[in-house]
Amino acid sequence: MTAHTSPHGARHPRVGLFCTCLVDTIRPSVGFAAAKLLEDAGCEVNVPPQTCCGQPAFNSGDRATTRALAEEMITAFETFDYVVAPSGSCAGMIKTHYPELFTGEPDWAGRVERFCAKVFELTSFLVDVRGVTGVAAAYDGTVTYHDSCSGLRELGVKAQPRRLLASVEGLALEEMKDADTCCGFGGTFCVKYPDVSNAIVEKKAANIAATGADTLLAGDLGCLMNMAGKLQREGRAVRALHVAEVLAGMGDEPAIGEPAEKGAKR
Amino acid sequence: MSVEITTPRFKDNAKKALADLPLQGALSKVGPGFIGKRAAAAEKLPEFDGLRDSARDIKNHTLAHLDLYLERFEAKAKAAGGHVHFAVDAADARAIVTDICQRLGARTVTKGKSMISEEIGLNDHLAAVGIEPVETDLGEYLIQIRGEAPSHIIAPAIHLNKDQVEADFRRVHAHLPPERDLSEPTSLLAEARGELRQKFLAADVGITGANFLVAETGTSIIVTNEGNGDLTQTLPKAHIVLASLEKLVPTLEDVSQILRVLARSATGQDMSVYTTFSTGPRRPDDPDGPGEYHVVILDNGRSAMLGGQLREVLRCIRCGACMNHCPVYHAVGGHAYGWVYPGPIGSVLTPALIGVEKGRNLPNASTFCGRCEEVCPMRIPLPKLMRHWREKEFERHLTPATQRFGLGVWAFFARRGWLYRPATRLAMGALSLLGRAKGRFASLPLAGGWTQHRDFPAPQGGTFQAQWRARQAERRAAPRQEASR
Amino acid sequence: MSSRDTSSRDTVFASIRASLGVTSQEAPRRQAVADRLAGHPRGLVPARGQLPEAERLALFRDMVIAAAATIDHLPSAAEVPEAVAAYLRSRNLPMTILRGADARLATLPWERAPALDVWIGPSDGRQLAGLSHAFAGVAESGTVVMLSGPENPSTLNLLPDHHLVVVDAADVAGDYETVWDRIRARYGEGVLPRTVNWITGPSRSADIEQTLLLGAHGPRSLHVLLVGGPTR
Numbered sequence: 001m002t003a004h005t006s007p008h009g010a011r012h013p014r015v016g017l018f019c020t021c022l023v024d025t026i027r028p029s030v031g032f033a034a035a036k037l038l039e040d041a042g043c044e045v046n047v048p049p050q051t052c053c054g055q056p057a058f059n060s061g062d063r064a065t066t067r068a069l070a071e072e073m074i075t076a077f078e079t080f081d082y083v084v085a086p087s088g089s090c091a092g093m094i095k096t097h098y099p100e101l102f103t104g105e106p107d108w109a110g111r112v113e114r115f116c117a118k119v120f121e122l123t124s125f126l127v128d129v130r131g132v133t134g135v136a137a138a139y140d141g142t143v144t145y146h147d148s149c150s151g152l153r154e155l156g157v158k159a160q161p162r163r164l165l166a167s168v169e170g171l172a173l174e175e176m177k178d179a180d181t182c183c184g185f186g187g188t189f190c191v192k193y194p195d196v197s198n199a200i201v202e203k204k205a206a207n208i209a210a211t212g213a214d215t216l217l218a219g220d221l222g223c224l225m226n227m228a229g230k231l232q233r234e235g236r237a238v239r240a241l242h243v244a245e246v247l248a249g250m251g252d253e254p255a256i257g258e259p260a261e262k263g264a265k266r
Numbered sequence: 267m268s269v270e271i272t273t274p275r276f277k278d279n280a281k282k283a284l285a286d287l288p289l290q291g292a293l294s295k296v297g298p299g300f301i302g303k304r305a306a307a308a309e310k311l312p313e314f315d316g317l318r319d320s321a322r323d324i325k326n327h328t329l330a331h332l333d334l335y336l337e338r339f340e341a342k343a344k345a346a347g348g349h350v351h352f353a354v355d356a357a358d359a360r361a362i363v364t365d366i367c368q369r370l371g372a373r374t375v376t377k378g379k380s381m382i383s384e385e386i387g388l389n390d391h392l393a394a395v396g397i398e399p400v401e402t403d404l405g406e407y408l409i410q411i412r413g414e415a416p417s418h419i420i421a422p423a424i425h426l427n428k429d430q431v432e433a434d435f436r437r438v439h440a441h442l443p444p445e446r447d448l449s450e451p452t453s454l455l456a457e458a459r460g461e462l463r464q465k466f467l468a469a470d471v472g473i474t475g476a477n478f479l480v481a482e483t484g485t486s487i488i489v490t491n492e493g494n495g496d497l498t499q500t501l502p503k504a505h506i507v508l509a510s511l512e513k514l515v516p517t518l519e520d521v522s523q524i525l526r527v528l529a530r531s532a533t534g535q536d537m538s539v540y541t542t543f544s545t546g547p548r549r550p551d552d553p554d555g556p557g558e559y560h561v562v563i564l565d566n567g568r569s570a571m572l573g574g575q576l577r578e579v580l581r582c583i584r585c586g587a588c589m590n591h592c593p594v595y596h597a598v599g600g601h602a603y604g605w606v607y608p609g610p611i612g613s614v615l616t617p618a619l620i621g622v623e624k625g626r627n628l629p630n631a632s633t634f635c636g637r638c639e640e641v642c643p644m645r646i647p648l649p650k651l652m653r654h655w656r657e658k659e660f661e662r663h664l665t666p667a668t669q670r671f672g673l674g675v676w677a678f679f680a681r682r683g684w685l686y687r688p689a690t691r692l693a694m695g696a697l698s699l700l701g702r703a704k705g706r707f708a709s710l711p712l713a714g715g716w717t718q719h720r721d722f723p724a725p726q727g728g729t730f731q732a733q734w735r736a737r738q739a740e741r742r743a744a745p746r747q748e749a750s751r
Numbered sequence: 752m753s754s755r756d757t758s759s760r761d762t763v764f765a766s767i768r769a770s771l772g773v774t775s776q777e778a779p780r781r782q783a784v785a786d787r788l789a790g791h792p793r794g795l796v797p798a799r800g801q802l803p804e805a806e807r808l809a810l811f812r813d814m815v816i817a818a819a820a821t822i823d824h825l826p827s828a829a830e831v832p833e834a835v836a837a838y839l840r841s842r843n844l845p846m847t848i849l850r851g852a853d854a855r856l857a858t859l860p861w862e863r864a865p866a867l868d869v870w871i872g873p874s875d876g877r878q879l880a881g882l883s884h885a886f887a888g889v890a891e892s893g894t895v896v897m898l899s900g901p902e903n904p905s906t907l908n909l910l911p912d913h914h915l916v917v918v919d920a921a922d923v924a925g926d927y928e929t930v931w932d933r934i935r936a937r938y939g940e941g942v943l944p945r946t947v948n949w950i951t952g953p954s955r956s957a958d959i960e961q962t963l964l965l966g967a968h969g970p971r972s973l974h975v976l977l978v979g980g981p982t983r
Contacts, residue, residue, distance in 0.1 A: 019730045021680075025694045026723060028730035035734070047734045049687065051680045057673065059634060061656030061665070065677040072683070149635035178297075182593045186633025191715030192669065193631050196280050198719035199597040200633070229720030232706060257723035259705035260698075292960070299961040313797045320794045327787070333767045334784040342941060352760040362756070404967055405958035423958050431959055451959040459968060466968075467876055482788050483943045493909055493954040493969025500905050500946070511763065516784070517791035522927040526797070536814070537892040539954060540969065543947035553851075553873040553904045555945050565763045573770030 015043040016080035018073075020087045021052040022221040023242075027256065030221060033248035034086040034122050041130040048076045053085075055093040058101075059187055067101045074098075074115050082129070083119045086244050087220050088151015091121040096154045121151050122244055123219060127160040134167030137249035142172045144213035145243070146204070146227065147180045148220035161219055161243050168246060174211040178203075185226035201230045209236050215251075217243045228256040271620055273604030276627035283598040292425050293599050296418075300590035303534025304641065314530065321524045322645045325581040328514055329572060335481040335514050336563070342484025346546030348559040356386035359564045363388060363473065363506055366560055367397050370504055372470035378488060378495030379403040380475030381419055381584060382508040382564055384606045385619070388473075399473075400465045402494040404458055411438045417600030417608065420532050420586040425599050428454060462494070472498035472556065476509035477583065478524070479561070482517040485545045486561055489528060489538045496542050504558035505544065511563050512580035518543075524583060527643035532585040567619050575654050579614050581644040588638035588648060594631055603628060610638035614651040622658050629655035691729045698727030788941075793928045800891035800925030805981040807890045811923050812977065814893025818952030819965060820973035828855070828978045831917055832864035838915060838974055839867070839880060849874055849911065850882040853902035856917065873904035874911055881911035881970075887930045888923035888977070892951055895975060896930050899946035908948055914970040916950075920980025 015038050019031040035045045054069035073094065077083045085091045095116050102108040126132040145165065151157035158180075165173055184190060184200025191197075204227055208216050216231070216238050218224050228240035239255035254260055272279055283289055308314045328335055340350045353359035359382075367375060375392065377383065377399055389399040389410070401410040405423035409416055411434050416422030423431075432448040435457055447453055474495050478487040486507040488495040499505040515521045529535040548555030571580060589595040589609025600608030605625075607615050613632060617625030629652035638648045659665055665673075679686040701707055701724020709717045716722055773780065802810060808824070815822045823834050839846055847868040850856050861869055874881055883903045887896040895916050899905045908914060924930050927949075938944065954969030965971055 019734075021690075024730045025690045026725045028726055028728060028733050031730035031734065032737075047731060049683050049731065051683050051686045054680075057677055057680075059653060059656065060669070060673050061653065061658070061660030062673060062677065063657055063660075065673075065681065068681055069677075072681070149633070149637070153636040153640055181297075182633045182635035182637070184593065184633060186635070188669070189631070189633045191713070193277065193280065194715040194718055195277070195284055196594055196597050196631060197633075199284050200593045201720065225723055226720065229706070229716070229722055232721040233708075233719065254705065257706035257721055260702055260724075260726070295961050299957075311797060311799070313795050316795045317797075324794070327783075330771065331780055331784050333764055333771065333773065334780060336764070336767070338784070338788065346942075351756050352763045354759045354762050358759055402968065403958070404956045408958065421958060421961070424961070426959075428960050451962045452964055454959055455956060455964045455967060459966065462968060463876065482791065482941050485943055485947075491954070492956045492967035494967065496905070496909050496948065497968055500909065511767070516787045518931045519791045519793050519928055520787075522931070523794040525927075533957070535951070536818075537894055537949065537951040539818075539950065539952050541894075541949040541951075543943060543949075544945065545943040545947075546945060549900070549945050551901045552899060552945055553901055554906045555899060563763070565766065569763060569766035569770055571770075572767060573772075 012042055012044045013081040015045055016077040016083045017045050017047050018050060018053070018077065018083055018085040018090065019047065020085055020090045020221065022225070023086060026225070027221055027242070029250060029253050030086050030242040030244055033242065033244040033250050034084070036248040037122065037126060037135065037244060038084060040135070041126055041132050043130070046080060050076055053090045053093045055090060056187055058093065058097060063101065070098050070101050074112065078111070078115050081118065082125065084122055084125045085119070086122045086242060088121045088148050088155050088157050089220050089222060091119055092150035092154035094119045121155050121157050121219065123161040123164060124155060124157050127163055132164065135164055135247045137247055137251070138169035139171040139246050139251040141170070141215050142174050142213045143215040143217050143246070144174050144176045144208055144211045145179060146176070146183060146208070146216065146218040146223060148218055148223045149182050151219050152180055157219060164247050165217070165243070171246070174213045176207045176211045178207055183223045183227050185223045187222065190226060201226055205230045205234055205236065208238060214238060216240045217246060219243050224256055232257050271605050271624055273616060273620065273625050273627060276602060276604055276631060279602035279604055280598040283602045288427055288430065289425050289599055292427055293596055296424060296590060297596050300533070304531055304587060304590070307530035307534040307536065311526070311530065314527065317523060317526050318643050318645055321527050321643060322581060324515060324520045324523060325644060328516055329512065329577055329580055332511065332514065332572065335516055336511065338481040339479055339484055339514060342481070343546065343561055344484070346484050348484065348546045348561060351560060351562045353562055353564045353566070355566050359386045359508065359562055360388060360391045362562050363508070364391065364395055366504060366506060367392070367471050368395070370470060372397055374398045374400060374465065374469045375471040375473055376400050376402050376465055376469040376498045376502065377406070378472070378474035378490065378498040379406050379422070380473065380508050381606060382475055382510055383473065384416060385566065386564065400462070400469070402462050402466065402498055403490070404455065404492060404494070407458060407462065408434065415601065415606065418586060418589060419584050419607065425601065466497045466501050469498070469502045471504045471506060472502040473506045473508060474499050476507050476513050477528070478515050478521050479509055479513045480515055480518060480521055480543070483545055485543045487521060487541065487543050489525070489541050491533070491539045493540050496540055499542070499544060500555055502556055504560065505547070505556040507544070507561045509561060509563055511565055511568055528583055528585055531587040531641065531643040571618055575651065576614070576618055578646050579611070579618070579651060581646055582611055582615070583644060585643060587641045587643065591637045591641050593633065593635060610648040610652070614648055614655070617655050622655060622662070623664060626655070626659050626664055629653070687729065687731060691732050694725040694729060695727055698725045700724070796926050796928055797891055800889070802890070802925060804920070807925055808920055808923055808977065808980050811888050811890040811893060814890065815975050816893070818893045819955070820893070820952045820975060822975040822977055824977045824982055826979070826982070828917070829860050829863070831859050831976055831978065832861045832867060834976055835882060835915060836864040836867045842913065842972070844879055844913065847878070848880045848882050848915070849878040849907065851884070851901065851903040851907060853884040855884050856882065874906040874909075876910045878911045880913040880915060881907035882915045882917070883907050885916050885918045886922065887933060888918040889927055889930060889949070890923055890925050894949045894951045897948040897950060898944045899948070900944055905946050905948065908950060909969050912966070912970055913972045913974065915974045915976060917976045917978060919978050923977070923980070
């Protein structure tokens with residue numbers, strides 16, 4: 001694939017889209033939404049063969065596996081100008097934790113640092129790097145936005161998604177109480193300590209429901225699956241979507257956990 | 267009071283805590299009570315984050331020179347007429363305290379709040395040798411009369427409600443008129459004040475903890491809001507300070523830096539009510555104050571922590587901000603952690619003090635949401651240190667077999683992309699077909715931990731990577747159309 | 752020191768030095784420690800208290816009130832006896848106060864408050880009101896700094912229900928560091944009186960259902976008598 005050139009002559013940045021393993025396997029539409037947003041922002045999107053950033057192994061204390069996956073990740077993506085993921089968790093894993101995996105390996109030090117410098121979470125990349133101020137999308141509904149922990153605290157993702165959502169036609173944002181409090185997902189935590197995780201997501205679901213919003217948005221599919229699964233188990237009529245889907249004008253797709261046939265259009 | 271370790275039963279403890287309605291009622295006030303106050307206090311002081319950096323740097327410098335500052339502290343405390351004792355472990359510390367009390371013929375000791383006292387199980391030990399320990403911090407007093415351990419490091423009785431306190435007071439203060447009104451917190455506080463005032467005046471020895479030790483002057487510092495620590499250390503014949511060795515700071519200026527972040531992080535006060543600097547016993551002209559002053563400096567495994575990553579834990583000033591902001595602590599409270607130190611700091615410290623075999627649950631029971639590190643005044647990287655313990659656990663094969671097996675299978679595929687991609691495509695295709703009608707699963711084999719409490723979404727079908735490649739192929743077939751988009 | 756103490760001490764120091772990888776002989780380490788102790792650098796001092804006198808006193812007053820204490824700003828020390836009497840009257844307390852031997856309190860014109868009974872000495876817990884003279888005030892947090900000694904017994908800070916504290920306006924500093932320097936000037940480098948007590952508001956507890964209540968074990972009320980200096 002050759003690089004496109006923008007009308008005013010600047011080369012389109014070549015972006016490696018790291019779709020994340022959850023999006024890859026559970027909800028490919030988030031990957032397409034991310035690709036559309038990146039293309040609309042004048043990027044050339046590439047999806048090299050990929051598996052996982054290594055976070056599950058990292059947080060399970062398996063450093064050797066993490067190190068091996070990090071090496072594959074870097075090798076697969078380091079030729080791009082930028083690496084973008086529709087997840088603060090995975091981007092945060094790479095950007096803030098990869099360097100420590102290679103401590104004591106001088107051959108890697110510079111390479112890892114250069115790589116991490118070009119890794120971004122999707123919405124912050126669009127706003128902070130590409131200077132996107134709005135999107136051409138419409139969504140007829142009231143949404144509430146959950147700040148996923150890693151994106152918020154490792155990467156400072158908070159204003160960017162809200163700024164983009166403000167430009168979506170017909171969309172109203174109703175903030176929930178404690179939007180920046182963990183949803184209780186925590187990767188393997190939610191299956192290792194299911195009762196504790198459930199107590200946390202129960203509070204989150206109540207805060208979501210209390211807004212009266214019809215749609216829950218967030219920037220991480222793991223958190224969304226957790227919250228959507230709880231809302232559905234409680235029989236609450238709140239749709240859950242990845243923020244990229246709404247920003248890309250794909251908000252009418254069946255939401256997370258909704259059947260594919262019916263409900264394709266609300 | 268008791269130091270029975272129930273940390274290995276964390277899951278059961280948590281389950282019980284989640285079903286305990288009075289506890290849940292009390293816990294629901296933790297976040298609202300502390301989070302906003304800390305944020306407001308930090309907001310009002312523009313230098314707050316700069317002071318956190320300063321505080322971290324001071325402790326890092328102190329820890330790197332700990333032997334030398336300890337020598338200086340010891341020399342200055344002795345020069346002021348004090349005694350300094352070093353204790354290798356809990357038994358050592360208990361023996362030192364008991365010896366002093368017995369030499370003075372003590373029958374009652376009053377106690378200011380001390381986590382070290384909890385760590386070494388001092389109260390049980392004193393009681394066993396016939397010395398009555400009386401906790402004087404209101405929260406510590408409440409849990410002492412209930413025979414419980416603290417559930418929070420600065421608010422030890424945060425798990426209780428006023429009805430429980432009333433019932434305990436009626437049971438323990440049986441000499442008071444039964445018809446008295448104890449329906450309000452004010453009347454409960456007044457009763458505790460009256461009861462404990464007599465204990466303060468009658469005590470032979472006063473034992474306090476230390477928030478800091480100052481090397482420059484040989485001074486111990488306690489920070490309280492009630493004034494109980496001051497009464498404890500001023501009225502009796504002897505004042506015994508229990509401190510762990512990382513409480514040291516070099517100078518009065520250094521401790522002033524750290525004090526500016528302590529109360530703000532803990533309760534949102536600019537400064538706690540009583541910050542008391544004690545140096546030696548009463549001076550020849552002093553009309554009041556203790557006749558003897560002893561500082562017991564406890565190691566109990568901490569000197570070994572200096573040598574590795576865990577050195578960072580030793581910066582902790584016990585403000586409690588990490589647990590005040592922790593979703594897991596909010597859900598289960600402090601007792602579920604099963605030993606002395608709850609919350610994120612407990613999850614890092616406990617395995618170091620009781621061993622990773624017994625303590626392994628705690629560093630695992632975290633979502634790594636990072637809020638503890640975000641608010642820690644000493645900038646301790648708590649999630650990183652919990653991960654450190656998970657690595658130790660993994661290295662030593664302490665991870666439960668099912669988890670280790672699951673992780674192994676996942677890693678096998680994740681490291682072999684050529685296998686991973688077709689395998690996930692097939693698996694997700696199958697799962698998608700199965701879940702298509704409802705869009706989600708209410709139960710799934712091997713995912714009971716998830717589906718016990720929430721639905722699992724059916725995959726859309728196919729993988730993104732496969733679909734993307736198919737779409738790119740289409741695009742290449744119709745380049746003109748694509749370009750005109 | 753018993754032999755057990757000695758051997759524990761050796762064990763602890765040996766373990767610390769092993770973890771730090773030092774022999775304790777390194778000159779640069781010793782020098783770094785000596786320099787810090789001698790120089791006691793100030794670090795980051797908040798701008799909040801760095802104000803000209805009138806504004807500094809105003810901040811002190813505001814912070815004292817924010818800490819749930821009360822304050823009177825008196826033009827001179829001569830007004831203190833009447834202000835003490837007025838305070839006791841307003842709280843419906845007996846006209847009795849216990850104070851230390853501080854010369855600054857002893858030389859006050861107590862005859863101006865003839866109804867007031869003034870006692871001297873430490874508290875045994877039976878007095879309702881005590882009067883102390885502070886060594887200093889700190890504007891940044893509304894803190895009074897009390898030093899122990901015959902002039903101002905520590906028990907007066909703690910046992911009476913009402914603690915009245917005289918602070919000279921000239922002693923109100925913007926920050927704690929300034930007060931440390933003044934204490935060093937009085938007592939010498941590296942030396943403190945038995946007790947230095949920073950007091951910021953009256954005693955309180957929130958241990959029952961996080962309800963903040965005043966007067967846990969120490970004074971239920973703290974009343975500051977700020978004396979002299981410009982008023983605004």
